[in-house]
Amino acid sequence: MALPININDLVNGQAIEWERLEFKQGWNPEEIVHTLCAFANDINNWGGGYIIVGIAEKDGRPILPPAGLAPESLDRIQGAVLTLAYQLLPNYFPLIQPYTLQGQHILILWCPAGDNRPYTAPITQGKAAQRYPYIRFGSRSIIAKEDNLRRLQELTARIPFDDRINGKATIDDLDLGLIQAFLQEVKSDLYEESKQIPFADLCLNMKIVNGPKEALRPLNVGLLFFSRNPEKFLERSWIELVIHKDKTGKNFSEKYFKGPLHHQLRAILDYFRNNVIEEVVEKVAHKAEANRHFNFPYEAIEEALSNAVYHKSYEMDKPIEVQLWPDRIEILSFPGPVPPVDAQILKQNKRIVARDYRNRRIGDLLKELHLTEGRGTGFPTIRNAMKENNSPEPVFETDEQSTYFLSVLLAKEQIITAIENIPFNNLEELSHFLNTLSDQASDQAKTSDSKEKEILENLLAKLSDQASNQAVQIIENNLNDKALTILNILDEPKKRVEILENLGLSNHSRNRERYLDPLINLGWIEMTIPDKPTHQDQKYKRTIQGALLHRLVLGLNSDKE
Template sequence: MALPINITDLVNGQAIEWERLEFKKGWNPEEIVHTMCAFANDINNWGGGYIIVGIAENDGRPILPPAGLAPESLDRIQGAVLTLAYQLLPNYFPLLQPYVLQGQHILVLWCPAGDNRPYTAPITQGKGALRYPYIRYGSRSIVAKDDNLRRLQELTARIPFDDRINGKATIDDLDLGLIQAFLQEVKSDLYEESKQIRFSDLCLNMKIVNGPKEALRPLNVGLLFFSRNPEKFLDRSWIEVVIHKDKTGKNFSEKYFKGPLHHQLRAVLDYFKNNVIEEIVEKVAYKAEANRHFNFPYEAIEEALSNAVYHKSYEMDKPIEVQIWPDRIEILSFPGPVPPVDAQILKQNKRIVARDYRNRRIGDLLKELHLTEGRGTGFPTIRNAMKENNSPEPVFETDEQSTYFLSVLQAKEQIITAVEKVPFNNLEELSHFLNTLSDQVNDQDKTSDSKESEILKNALARLNDQASDQAVQIIESQLNDKLLAILNVLEEPKKRVEILEHIGLRNHSDNREKYLDPLVNLGWIEMTIPEKPTHKDQKYKRTIQGEILYNLIFGIK
């Protein structure tokens, strides 16, 4: 029966870490039994691993195309694997599946983490051989000694929660449609077989049920991914999203994302794509091209949320909490990171590699779906995405007892001060800026009797021939006082009524057309919700060019 994994992704290390793969050019029972023992002991809670016979390796990487196995040897080797399984104590049986890859026959041994650690294997093939527990160290299998042996002994009877049987559910609570959709998405050969074999055999082969055949029960990981309502069996196993309308914390709405774990994750990410993430284009006066960025980079959100889904404890009845504020996103999960990662390590700006994983099976399925990598790349990915977007550094936080884990992604500032980003070092730069603004004025569809527009045109024409200090004086003397007052008051976005009241006018459409619209048309101020001009939360703010003009008038004295 085929394995629930795409063989091409497996061989190329795209779904499983290299440390969990071992390639053998030919059949070598002594080395293979040691690796079976190491994967069964699973000292890092990675979820075991895979032995691929028929592919040579170089420094732990496959040499392709495969060397291949003789077709007539496959039955003999599979029988030999059964013999090796009885050599392990306690006995341990991997799942076997022959494949044809690039025209060559290979054999894959799937060795999930065992339920009866520690396992031991004979050091050599032969009677009376000494027995030792083996573990994985990098891409090699070694004898567990000293601290590693103590760690392994401490793992006795410790099965990660996601790999435990759930006594509240029955095999009928698993959904065939969800299982087949998963197999089809990952392009597993098991998808076609799933249409013909018994449902219980399918679940056993996917390692999502356990127990005696007459009373199979789902594992927690099976319920989380392949039950329509996992929250029935695992309390509060959903994602809560709180959307704050402002910074006070009093005006907010809530959304609950339930269902299979990967469906939840994708639904929340889609919500971010469609409702939160915005591309912002900044037209800089002295540059031909515009600056483009996002308020929040999607890659950082995806990685932070996937990490929360991967690493939270589903044994605790606490959901993942996502708080969306106007200026930041907070993702909170419980408990905190697994040791040795602690509050101090999180503050260090470097790659963090955890020794243990809390949810080995959840991680495997997320990696199969390409929703996470699980290779210690999460923090660097988030930091790099924020850096490339010119966003503030992300914040990762826990307490001394590691009771929670918080990721904070700050929004990129949409208004950049002209003094910091667009300095005028000489008259030539100032002249170029003014020429750009002149072109914009000339492009406006203004009526000939627009007094404000004519004042601005005349001021700009005269500014091209003046030094910067003279330019300030001319703008102050020629520009309409009320337009200057509007530019001055927009230190932060404000509603129309606030702006007009500030300059002593009623909140009337005539005043908007006379004082606000000209500045919008000139590109010096803009609406915060331009696609809905009459929106109740509509505000006005200075554009980057408005910032430059403001600093030119009020900042250069």
């Protein structure tokens, strides 16, 4: 029966890291049994590995085209593999499959991580040979000693959560359509066979079920990828997206991405691609061509979300939380990274290689779907994408107890002062623009000796009359005819009675609700004593946004006159 992986991708190291591949030109039982043992022990929780017989290697890389095996030797070698499997203690049986690659016969041994670590193998093929536990070290199989031996002993019968049986589900909770769609996408030869073989045999061959044949149960990884509603069996195994309309945190909406894990990831990536990522155009003085970048580079978002899906613990009933702010994206997952990676290591601007992984099977399936890369490439990929986009450096954070992992991608700042025309289509767009502009003014005020008023004037210096006229029209259409007057008279804080008298209105709560409350809700004016709305000394004043709007709509045109 074929293996659930694309063989060309496998041989060329595109779906599996090179450390997990071993190439043998011919049959060498002594070396092969040691590698079988090392992959079964899987000391780093990488997910085992593959032994490919019939392909020579140089420096851990295949020499192609394959040397190949004689067709008449295939049955004999498969029988010899079973003999080696009995030499391991406890006994361990890989999946064996012959293939034809570039016109030559090869044999592939898929060696998933074993459930009964540690495994030992004889050091030689002679009788009464001593036995040792073997592990992978780079692309070699070595005897586990000292610290490595202690680490291996600590893994005794410890199976990562994604590779465990889920007692809440049955094999009927796995969906044949999802399995076949996966096999077809990765171009596995098992796809055609899946149309004919029994469903239980298919699931066994994909290693997504375990147990006695009469009572097979799905593994957690099988439910996460191949059940329609994995959250039924693994609580809150979804992605939550909170979309903040402004920086106050009060105006937001939520979206939930559920279903198979790879469907969740692709759905939220599609959302960002279609609704969030925008091209940023910066007009530079004395230069004909504008600088073109993106507010967020897609590659950085893709890698950060893929890392969260790959590395979170599905044993915890906490979803992946994504917060989308006007100026940043925050991706939070639980718990934090696996030791020895800690808060200090995360701050280092270099490749981070962990010695252990939380989800060995989830990682394999994501790699086969090309939704994540090999080990240690995530942080460099994100940093490089942000750097190439001229975006701020990303932030990676955890606490001392490693209870969470936070990735923060900051937006590419647009040069507002270089924009000559700002079209506003509605009140929401106008408010968003004012929020963005006021944040920039606040940031500049922290690092500048200039007065805030001068900063605001500089930010608005190149706005056109069209922007002013559009802002006036939107306010009059969506609020009332007195909104601009209120902003105009608040050169200094005033009590409600003063404001309403200036408008020719009585000091009645209905007038407050009609004329003042909408401006407070928009963030254009605020109370001087917000905790006590009815305080006798309560006054109202313009916010930074309100000052910007006043300057844009009223002050700019008067200055030109």
